[in-house]
Amino acid sequence: GENVEQHPSTLSVQEGDSAVIKCTYSDSASNYFPWYKQELGKRPQLIIDIRSNVGEKKDQRIAVTLNKTAKHFSLHITETQPEDSAVYFCAASSGGSYIPTFGRGTSLIVHP
Amino acid sequence: GAVVSQHPSWVICKSGTSVKIECRSLDFQATTMFWYRQFPKQSLMLMATSNEGSKATYEQGVEKDKFLINHASLTLSTLTVTSAHPEDSSFYICSAAAFASGYNEQFFGPGTRLTVL
Secondary structure: OEEEEOOOEEEEOOOOOOOEEEEOOOOOOOEEEEEEEEOOOOOOOOEEEEEOOOEEEEEEEEEEEEEEEOOEEEEEEEOOOOOOEEEEEEEEOOOOOOOEEEOOOEEEEEEE | OEEEEEEEEEEEEEEOOOOEEHHHOOOOOEEEEEEEEEEOOOOOOEEEEEOOOOOOOEOOOOOOOEEEEEEEEEOOEEEEEOOOOOHOOOOEEEEEEEEEHHHOOEOOOOOEEEEEE
């Protein structure tokens, strides 16, 4: 089955800095890669996703890059703000099963 | 995005009792619903996948007789924790998706905090 590794487990940055979270996956058939933000005690919220036919996608301060050859994808947050503090999860799924496999999560702390 | 509700948001029960958690997709028909369990500061652990009208597919290590899942309609799935024990205390989250429409995205419910005394 699919295996998703996520790093780092904790990331601490100063307000205004950039944050990068990296994930690798094992199943070359995976073609959908969403990123979720989960605040304490709340539901995961989709913040951005990318499909395997695209190498990069951007939405304001958030961007995701995908390297299919290396089987890794990354989340980039620029100009971080304290409200970006949360746990971020990457996931991978294939068109065949649609069942997502989640990474272990990254706790992002943005210091004002 | 689509809206998924979950009820109750929290529940406290005595050891040995059963607890039912409901997951509803409010504005779309969910062909597939997922049930997850999440421990503090840990990732989402998939428990089972259910498709409307068919039996749920449980992940390895998840007891199907203990965690009963019913997906009777395209908008409702239920998870019943039978004979709950303190080690079942956790945050349970459902998600719903309409994969038949060609979209991979799943929408999460707000979660249910279960505490077993």
